[in-house]
Amino acid sequence: MDSSEPLFSKDKFLGLPQERRHKKLALILKHAYIMMLAGEEADKALENYRKTAAYIAEKESPLATLKEVSDAFHFHAKEAKWNLREDSLLPSPRQQDREISSSKLPIFAYLDSLRSAFNTGSIIRTAECFGFSKVFLGGATPSPECSQVKKAAMGTEAWIEWEAHALIKSLPRPLIVLETVANAPSLYDFKFPHTFTLAVGNEEYGASDLLLNEADFFVTIPLRGRKGSLNVANAFAVAAAYAANELNRIDRKG
Structure with missing residues (x-):
């Protein structure tokens, strides 16, 4: 079948639940x-969309730009009640990644x-961004060998050492918990030292007794709201x- 032809017959498409x-x-x-986004010809794919969308009398939207296609995508994703994870989103047209990173700081995460x-x-x-x-992974912490870790790391697991x-x-x-x-x-x-390991505990019980006993320093994030804690990734x-900003500021002064 030509790629400009609908992937579904009208009867088959209308036989699907609305969200699907x-x-x-x-x-x-x-x-x-x-x-x-890759600079390839997308007319046939867009024509496929228009013909398929016509089965449900969907009002035709302008699809000449990436923004217009993105808006239409998110409209259908919302109607589908599709809970988009970051790796399900459309890739950004802005290429923000650099070919090489700035020099690493002598700081570590546990x-x-x-x-x-x-x-x-x-x-x-x-950790890679800053x-x-x-990054040291202790106990049962899943490693980037897990596909879900790799999805959330968005490629950075290849750019930073981990153990x-x-x-x-x-x-x-020193070990700062x-x-x-x-x-x-x-x-x-x-006052952060020039080098250190910043450690966080797990989502249920926080830092283990062993980590608490080994800590050289503790720090906490002051909160003003009624909720007394942050998600561990947000807190980190x-x-x-x-x-990282404190170390960079000291380096600029020095």
Whole structure:
């Protein structure tokens, strides 16, 4: 069949539940969008979409630009109740990745038996973005060998060193644990040393007893809302951004 011909007969398409119809249309548009982004001819794919959308009398939208195709994709994704993860989104037309990174900072991350592959991948991505030299994965923390970790890391697992089954006693010192313990100083008052390991505990129980006993310092993120904690990946991002900025500021002064 010519690629400009609909993938479904009218009877077959109308036989699908409404949400599946919209998801099929969204996927056709995603294919066309990726072709357009790559500079390839997408007219046949877009014609396929128009003919298929006509089965449900969908009002024809302008599809001349990436933005217009993106808007149509997200309309159908919403109608399909498609809960889009970041790896399901359309690729950005803005190429923000650099061929090489700036010089790494002498700072490290330690993840203490995280449960979530998404949180693990997100922290790896954050650590790479802020110039951490290495991520140590402790206990049962899933590694980038897990496909879900790789999806959340968005390719950064190939750009930063990581080590699975890392032992706390072997981590670069000092060991700074991000945790809500009594009398822990605010992140914003703490003077970060030139090199350190920033550690976070798991989503359910926080830092393990072993990590708490081995910690050289504790820091906490001051919160004003009623909720007393942040998602571990979000908490790491806040601390990593602040710590990296402090080191960069000191280097600029020095």
